[in-house]
Amino acid sequence: MSLRTLETVAWFALYGAIIFFLLTWNTASPAYNAVYVERTATVWPADAAAD
Amino acid sequence: MQPELFPRAARLTALALMVFLAGFALSLALMPDRAGHGLANLCHWDCGWYRSIAEAGYDVSPREGTLEANFGFYPGFPLAVRGVMTVSGLDFTAAAVLLNAIYTLLFVWLALSSREELLLRSDRDATVFVLAFLLVPLSLYDRVPYSEAQFNLALLATFVAWRRGAFVTAAIAGVVLTATRVTGVFLPVALLIELVIRERWRVFGLLAAPDGRFRALAVMPLGAIVFFVYLAFHVGDPLANFRVQSVAWDHPIGNPIDNLLEAITFPVLANVSGALAFLVAGGGLLFGIWRRRIPLPLALTGLGIVTMPTVTGLVGLPRYALALFVVFLVIPAVPKVLQWPLVGFFALLQIVMVVLWVGLD
Numbered sequence: 001m002s003l004r005t006l007e008t009v010a011w012f013a014l015y016g017a018i019i020f021f022l023l024t025w026n027t028a029s030p031a032y033n034a035v036y037v038e039r040t041a042t043v044w045p046a047d048a049a050a051d
Numbered sequence: 052m053q054p055e056l057f058p059r060a061a062r063l064t065a066l067a068l069m070v071f072l073a074g075f076a077l078s079l080a081l082m083p084d085r086a087g088h089g090l091a092n093l094c095h096w097d098c099g100w101y102r103s104i105a106e107a108g109y110d111v112s113p114r115e116g117t118l119e120a121n122f123g124f125y126p127g128f129p130l131a132v133r134g135v136m137t138v139s140g141l142d143f144t145a146a147a148v149l150l151n152a153i154y155t156l157l158f159v160w161l162a163l164s165s166r167e168e169l170l171l172r173s174d175r176d177a178t179v180f181v182l183a184f185l186l187v188p189l190s191l192y193d194r195v196p197y198s199e200a201q202f203n204l205a206l207l208a209t210f211v212a213w214r215r216g217a218f219v220t221a222a223i224a225g226v227v228l229t230a231t232r233v234t235g236v237f238l239p240v241a242l243l244i245e246l247v248i249r250e251r252w253r254v255f256g257l258l259a260a261p262d263g264r265f266r267a268l269a270v271m272p273l274g275a276i277v278f279f280v281y282l283a284f285h286v287g288d289p290l291a292n293f294r295v296q297s298v299a300w301d302h303p304i305g306n307p308i309d310n311l312l313e314a315i316t317f318p319v320l321a322n323v324s325g326a327l328a329f330l331v332a333g334g335g336l337l338f339g340i341w342r343r344r345i346p347l348p349l350a351l352t353g354l355g356i357v358t359m360p361t362v363t364g365l366v367g368l369p370r371y372a373l374a375l376f377v378v379f380l381v382i383p384a385v386p387k388v389l390q391w392p393l394v395g396f397f398a399l400l401q402i403v404m405v406v407l408w409v410g411l412d
Contacts, residue, residue, distance in 0.1 A: 005259050007266075008261050018276055019359075021283070022289045022290060025283050028287030035298065036374055038111075044115065045115060
């Protein structure tokens with residue numbers, strides 16, 4: 001495999017890694033996730049709804 | 052860019068700015084209580100979000116009591132304005148208006164220098180196209196502190212550089228394009244489609260030995276991707292931009308046909324104007340492809356940009372569709388006798404639009 005072919009492989013690997021990262025990474029707070037990801041709360045911050 | 056075309060570009064830009072200023076002066080004459088606010092009269096709606104990014108950076112979390120956050124907006128434009136603010140000492144609105152005027156001049160100069168790439172058949176066609184685009188009412192968004200002018204310039208620069216084989220320039224302009232608004236990604240996709248069609252007999256050869264074209268296309272989306280990675284570490288969610296748009300501004304992903312039909316079933320101004328803008332811009336782009344008035348990659352990009360908002364609701368569609376230069380490449384195909392009256396009519400409507408804009412609460 002030539003270096004130039006390796007470049008193509010590297011681009012595909014980079015974009016594959018980016019898509020995986022975008023779809024799986026989540027370190028946001030539970031309150032954020034309740035409102036924006038799971039949609040189980042409709043008030044921000046989510047804790048305020050319970051008060 | 053051709054230096055000899057600069058004076059003509061400057062005159063056309065000055066004309067567009069004078070029409071805008073006429074609308075602004077009329078606004079202040081009609082609403083004298085607003086005169087004391089100066090340029091702040093031009094900053095409404097999304098402008099406030101861009102200002103918050105330029106002045107204080109991105110929010111870490113949504114704002115209390117609302118579902119909104121400024122990370123619903125892309126970084127390309129507020130970053131550039133921040134640069135002008137730092138260099139000039141101007142406030143946000145003045146720096147953004149100045150930057151957009153410079154973008155407009157560069158856009159006109161590049162467009163006049165790129166007749167062949169834009170399929171414009173004469174100098175007259177180029178002038179008609181430029182003036183129609185600059186004076187159309189919704190081109191107001193190219194003057195006020197919105198990201199439209201930067202998006203249009205980056206879109207044109209990316210395409211022209213690509214056509215001229217300047218792939219490094221195309222890649223850099225493409226990064227700016229996708230950092231300004233994620234729908235800029237439609238251009239590298241459209242260029243890829245065109246490349247695959249043209250090189251269909253040697254696609255595997257191209258993959259085995261990628262050249263500058265392949266590399267430029269791979270680099271262009273990185274402007275948006277870097278922003279998403281930033282959000283992953285800043286907010287904790289790389290998709291925070293889409294999520295806050297969906298939840299706070301009620302732009303959930305839906306059926307585009309249902310959304311368009313809302314113009315009939317729920318005929319409020321936003322729905323009707325959105326559907327009309329979709330039909331006018333979409334029809335113009337298809338006509339441009341048919342009559343070879345719009346280069347295919349630009350037309351496909353335009354169709355993507357115009358269609359995308361129908362998936363997430365029609366609000367904002369007139370701006371996305373009719374402040375986009377691509378659509379106006381078909382104006383030179385209008386019968387010549389109608390071209391200048393049409394441009395004049397656009398100018399009058401833009402003055403009205405500026406008055407309405409300044410009058411917003």
